[in-house]
Amino acid sequence: MIGKLTGIILEKNPPEILLEVGDIGYEILCPMSSFYAMGEEKQLSLYIHLSIKEDAHTLYGFISKDEKNLFRELTRVNGIGPKVALAILSHLDIVSLMNAVANEDDVLLAKAPGIGKKTAQKLIVELKDRLEKLELSSQNHRNINTNPNIKQASAALQALGFKSKESKRMLAIINDKTLSTEDIIRLALKNK
Incomplete structure (x- = not known):
């Protein structure tokens, strides 16, 4: 199995690159986030993730190991193939995807190409526990909000008349894990 390739970029045609490694050119499909990270x-x-089907052997490439691991978790969801997983990772970065799943934001997930509302809800159900347990090598990706007061603040906002999705959106950008429920509600109302 191919795990990593290092070489010279011969061509870039998003979502595909041609990477020359030891006089062999590999066609590799990459999410747009990897293209942006490549720069010039x-x-x-x-x-590398190698996908083998009876009619094709396809290479998928990722700048970070975390992105590759997230790609593999996405493809483990029933009905999500490598191309849809690639589209999701092109649409959402690692932190946004993990926060969307943690906050059950099916609206944001449904904006990814090839994902409808039902598929987004299925992704949330199947990935929520697995992503919490996923070991990421970079601590930068681990800023999912785990403040225990978030749920209470969400319930309070809903009691004030905000819809569930609206309250989750308002709370999603609050990353301080030490805030009290009241402080979280104040910040959320400012983010309205």
């Missing part, structure tokens, strides 16, 4: 670099290392 000519030398590149990518973490």
